[in-house]
Amino acid sequence: MKKYNNVSDMDSVKIHEEWEKSIFGEIKIPKLTFWQFFVGYVKFEISSIFNGNVSSKKFEKRKNICLSCDGRITDPADPIGFCNKCGCGKNPRSRLSVKLTVAGIECPIGKWKKERGTISFKNIPKVVVGICVTVWYNVSRLWKRN
Numbered sequence: 001m002k003k004y005n006n007v008s009d010m011d012s013v014k015i016h017e018e019w020e021k022s023i024f025g026e027i028k029i030p031k032l033t034f035w036q037f038f039v040g041y042v043k044f045e046i047s048s049i050f051n052g053n054v055s056s057k058k059f060e061k062r063k064n065i066c067l068s069c070d071g072r073i074t075d076p077a078d079p080i081g082f083c084n085k086c087g088c089g090k091n092p093r094s095r096l097s098v099k100l101t102v103a104g105i106e107c108p109i110g111k112w113k114k115e116r117g118t119i120s121f122k123n124i125p126k127v128v129v130g131i132c133v134t135v136w137y138n139v140s141r142l143w144k145r146n
Contacts, residue, residue: 044099
């Protein structure tokens with residue numbers, strides 16, 4: 001494993017080590033095409049409106065399952081982190097702290113199932129903001145590449 005000098009944040013080191021593991025095949029990251037990613041993202045946002053949120057009890061149950069999963073990537077900005085099995089990447093809307101709240105979402109490796117919820121129009125502002133954050137995140141990534 002590569003050593004990192006002059007890095008004081010141990011969480012940052014752990015993220016880089018896990019990313020190196022994924023590059024060298026120790027953790028399998030699904031490779032999604034643009035359209036697979038887009039369709040999955042749209043389903044997530046629609047589900048957020050039409051299925052609403054899970055109860056706090058269900059959220060805690062899902063969170064505990066994810067915290068013990070070997071497919072989880074830690075992140076200093078989010079105590080739960082990201083799922084390494086879904087293929088979403090590190091988009092702010094794909095954080096587990098966001099995904100675990102949506103009733104209509106299921107674990108990509110089957111550790112917890114989606115739930116039936118009720119239409120929640122109060123989630124529409126969150127969805128609109130989430131879409132804007134996602135677009136900004138992806139545009140800024142493209143901008144940094146060029």
